[in-house]
Amino acid sequence: MPAVLDGIRVIDFGHFVAGPLVGEILAQNGADVLHIDPPGGPRLGGLPDAFLNRGKRRTVLDLRRDNDLETARELCVRSDVVVENFRPGVMDRFGLGAAEMTASNPGLIYCSLPGFATTDPRSPSPAWEGVVMSATAGYRRLRDHWDWKARASVTIDDPSRPVFTGLPIASTTAALLATLKVASALYRRERTGSGAHLEVPLAEAMLEVVGFHLEMPDFVSPREDLPKAFLGSYRCADGGFIDQVSYPRFVQRLLTAAGEWDSWCAAGLGDMPKVFTDPVLKRVAERRFVELIGTRPAEYWERIFQEIGSSAVQVGTPADWLANEHARQSRTVVQLDDPEFGPLAMAGVAMDFSETPATVGPRSLPGAEPGSMQRVLDKPARDDAVVAGAEEEPPLAGVSVLELSQVVAGPVSGRLLADLGADVVKVANPAPDGNNGFHGSYTNRGKQTAYLNLQDPDEFALVRAAADHCDVLLQNYAYGAIERYGLGYDALRDARPDLVYVSMSAYGRTGPWRHRRGHENQAVAVTGLSSRYGGEQGWPMYQPYLISDVGTGIMGALAAVLGLFHRARTGRGQEVSTSLTNVATLHQAIYLFDVDNPQARLPEPTGVDSVGWSPLQRLYQASDGWLFLAAAPGQEDVLRRTLGLPPDRSATALADETAAILRQHNRSHWTALLGAEGIAAQPVRELDDVANDPCWHGRHVLRHALNGEGQVSPVLGFSASPWPIPELAVEHPGPLGANTAIVRSQFRHMPPLGKQ
Secondary structure, three states: OOOOOOOOEEEEOOOOOHHHHHHHHHHHOOOEEEEEEOOOOOOOOOHHHHHHOEOOEEEEOOOOOHHHHHHHHHHHHOOOEEEEOOOOOHHHHOOOOHHHHHHHOOOOEEEEOOOOOOOOOOOOOOOOHHHHHHHOOOOOEHHHOOOHHHHHHOOOOOOOOEOOOOOOHHHHHHHHHHHHHHHHHHHHHHHHOOOEEEEOOHHHHHHHHHHHHHHOHHHOOOOOOOOOOOEEEEEOOOOOEEEEEOOHHHHHHHHHHOOOHHHHHHOOOOOHHHHOOOHHHHHHHHHHHHHHHOOOOHHHHHHHHHHOOOEEEEOOOHHHHHHOHHHHHOOOEEEEEEOOOEEEEEEOOOOEEOOOOOOOOOEOOOOOOOOHHHHHHOOOOOOOOOOOOHHHOOOOOOOEEEEEOOOOHHHHHHHHHHHOOOEEEEEEOOOOOOOOOOOOHHHHOOEEEEEOOOOOHHHHHHHHHHHOOOOEEEEOOOOOOOHHHOOOHHHHOOOOOOOEEEEEEOOOOOOOOOOOOOOHHHHHHHOOHHHHHOOHHHOOOOOOOOHHHHHHHHHHHHHHHHHHHHHHHHOOOEEEEEEHHHHHHHHOOOOOOOOOOOOOOOOOOOOOOOOEEEOOEEEEEEOOEEEEEEOOHHHHHHHHHHHOOOOOOOHHHHHHHHHHHHOOOOHHHHHHHHHOOOOEEEEOOOHHHHHOOHHHHHOOOEEEEEOOOOOEEEEEOOOOOOOOOOHHHHOOOOOOOOOHHHHHHHHHOOOOOOOO
């Protein structure tokens, strides 16, 4: 079976993270990717290059030379996809912009990933990662971090101080969204012959990450006087940590297995549903639980949690994850023979295919493959016949999706597919403890939602009929859960060999941990993400946003579209799976290697006290708040001159003197003064600033609408798209289950399989 993207030719002009990562994910899935290196080599070399440019062919072009520029144009004319992540206007000045290239190649998918959108007034600013993260509330205040135990374990010298992370969250999320849009455009081109210009700004990709919190702000900051019992990281007797999420029935099972249930009952804590809701009992239970976990080692607790079927894992380091047997067997971590560093463990595949497995191969060094460019130039220019009226149709028009999902990742996938034009029906569990998660525009916009009980024979028959007729079935339960109802892929594929079946879970569908339950908390704990923040005495801290949930939701939608593209070419469906740990691994991939080579590594700031990568790229405090200063390596003298600092100072002296100077004026002053010299000084914004950003509201990227609580809140809208927006996708979904009667009728009147 050929790979999903077999025969697709991609020209990758990407640099740093976002652009090259799009090319890398496309290469995993069979695309022939040619990466264009500048004469001086990749802008992010060393070990990060070993991940970002693996599996690609490479060539060196100097776009300032006429011959190389003409070659670049010819490559674009003969390709299916072009990826670039320069500032708006850069490629236009070379004559390689989207308008010119798509005019020469009507079937071309041209994907741009600028920091800010072309029509955004911030687009001329140097949009470094720290600039984008600061503009989108990516660096949350210490007091707003949502693990209250970690907050209690660190010294808060300034509660308003933003907590910095070196993870390229904006770039990684933008790359996932861009790959989804590229795949959607390729699928659409199969029907229409039409290419597309796609713009996926990093800043607007970050709105996907923070969007959940914009619509549901109360989720962000749990009150310190009312902790969420039985949630978070706990220190164990051996000094390690266990991270867990438990529900009343699991807490009772845990206490029984640990021999503590009788003593809890004697202390008046035997009514677990009441313990979870009563403020006084909750505080008492939490203190008692902290003490209990501290009496035994982490390995003991992990074993007990797994025996009772609850969500828990030992908190590990990135090095632990690289060596983890499940990570290796599931190919979430792989080992490649790199031409520079030799055997190298690193982040693995983004998703798993049952029929067309993703592949990852080692990188080639720039210039190491003479003739690789010629393979593209020798191919004829594309000559796509564009169907009249194609621009009136979104990519997934006519695609039906049955969504059986909960909480965040699965619903986000369904919402993204609805945004792309699919007809999505979400089936929710009507039981009071059905764990339907968070309902609102962010998760369920654009869908019909229905309550159907799979344990009721009549209602199960309706869902089974829908499974026999949908194009995509989307589910995000742990392996074995959906299978118990006879709705697993193996149970459906004989009758539906063309079904695209998408599975999302905590740990994936292969490997020894595939049966385990898990949430965002466990994904960031076991992969080492929470240890990268780190409080005092090694206490882990969560990321401030649901980066694994959101990323897995995007990845699930991408899996569906790639499955549809494969089906359009072959007539065959397959199961495509991804996981929270796949995405958590991907977020840290530019740092995640098992070699100790400081010169080759990208320096990574870690810990709760970190403020940035260097004196030229870090957080500073102005007189009225925090800002992120971003200067290029060659701008050090410009910065010194602008701030009136003496030349030739050490890095430590430069940082200290810059910090002292910046405290003397407000952020607006520094934004204007440094911006005039080409140095970015971006104020660190809070969620309220982002929620009311006039540019994003003007572009309809954000809008005010009803949220899941019936209140008017800022919710995600739509960025610029070459496709029409489905009418249903701009409406609030109403209460969960609002379309139950209609959906029941639709499912009941489906013809027997094989008859139309």
